[in-house]
Structure formats: structure tokens, C-alpha cells
Amino acid sequence: MKTLLLSTLKLSLFAIAKIPLIFFLGPKIIKLNDETCEAVIPLTYRSRNHLHSQYFGALAVGADLCIGLIATHHIKKSHKKISLVFKDFTADFKKLAKADVHFHCLEGGKIETLVDKVIATGTRQNATIRGFATTPKVSGDEIIMNFSLTLSLK
Secondary structure: OHHHHHHHHHHHHHHHHHOHHHHHHOOEEEEEOOOOEEEEEOOOOOOEOOOOOEOHHHHHHHHHHHHHHHHHHHHHHHOOOOOEEEEEEEEEEOOOOOOOEEEEEOOHHHHHHHHHHHHHHOOOEEEEEEEEEEOHHHHOOOEEEEEEEEEEEO
């Protein structure tokens, strides 16, 4: 629990300095390890649209954040200087996000392999990483959004 609070605090400090929009939305890290990441963006006046569901932009930030966190986790573990950018983004919206949205990425192993490949080759490497979002308070484990981002590391 302390580790997650510390991770959330580090995320907030990073966001204030580098990407204020992330800080503005107030995300929290629920789970972060070698295989999986779960982050939540609360549904507040800052993140909702005119239909009182989570705004598309907030959903995009959550997807970016979820995959970016687990990629950063693996990069830090490697002790190498590797830059991270996203090349593209796709999303398939299934249902309106009428509560706090939990973003999940279960492809930590694929990201770790990508980091290892960058270290071995010294060249830019790309991989499409998938995730999904849920609103547990409203619809339990039902997926409300599938997303994928192409992670580009060098």
C-alpha cells in the first residue's frame, strides 16, 4: 500500500513538472508490477463531458498513462537511458464511462521484451500494446473501452 501511495506521489510530481494535464485529472495508481498496471482517473468536474460521462480526452490520458507507467517501470529496472514515445493510438468505446475509470494493461512481459530488444540492438523498436478500461462502481468487470498504443522506445 505504501509503495502505491509513493508511486502515485511520484506520478503527481512528474505530472506537475512535465505534463500538467495528467496532474489536473488526479489519477491514482492501483497496481503496478512487472506484468500489469492498473490506474484510475476519477469522474469529476475536471474529467467529465456534457453527458456527465468521462470526456474522451480524459480517457485518452488514462490509456496513455496506464501503458506509459508499466513501460517506465521496465525502463527504470533496466538502468539504461531509454526514451519513450507513443506512435499511435486507437480506441474502441463500448459504453459511456459514468463513474471512475480503471485502466488496465496486462502486457508487461511484451514491454519488457521490447526494452531488452532496444538494449540489445541500440535502435528504435516499436510494439503495439493493448489495454482496456472498466468502471467497477457501475458495471463491474465489464469492459467499456479497448485501446492500443504503439510504444516506440530508443
